[in-house]
Amino acid sequence: MQRRTPIRKCVGCGSRRDKIELLRIVNNQDEIKIDPGGKLPGRGAYLCPNLQCLEKAHKKNSLSRALKKKISDDIYESISEEIKHD
Template identity: 50%
Template sequence: MLKKEPIRTCVGCRQKKPKTKLVRIVKEHKEVIIDDTGKKSGRGAYICLNEKCIEQALRSDSLSRALKCTFDEKTLAAELLKKAGHKNDQTSQGNG
């Protein structure tokens, strides 16, 4: 029997997508970090790795609400955009 893939909602665009298509942001020990493994303990939220979703999540404070904390948005945004750019670079290399 096939296992169902977990579905999560992006805090930026509010679209439901498979968990593997999103990046998990987690509040762990009063720190907000990107959870590359998806297994870190702590309160988490999911976001698409694209510029529009990242900007929307930060502008609307939906990420802060989901994590129930405040954090340095500029640092996290820079990390997410860097990761998004790296992912887009890999995707475009495959097409070329």
């Protein structure tokens, strides 16, 4: 059977993976939210669900650039909690 999952790029390591394997972070009406279901409207960025990629995205500021918004430490903390819970 043909796979139809869209491919997205992780803002941490830059690898391309199936969208469903990645954690979506969204700029939803100028608020940064974690969107595990991929349902929220807005500009989205994708991250492999692991702390190494989150760390890379933090250091390179690539999450912030992808979402066109400054990401606070609180947000990074919530994302890391989300990853740990998975």
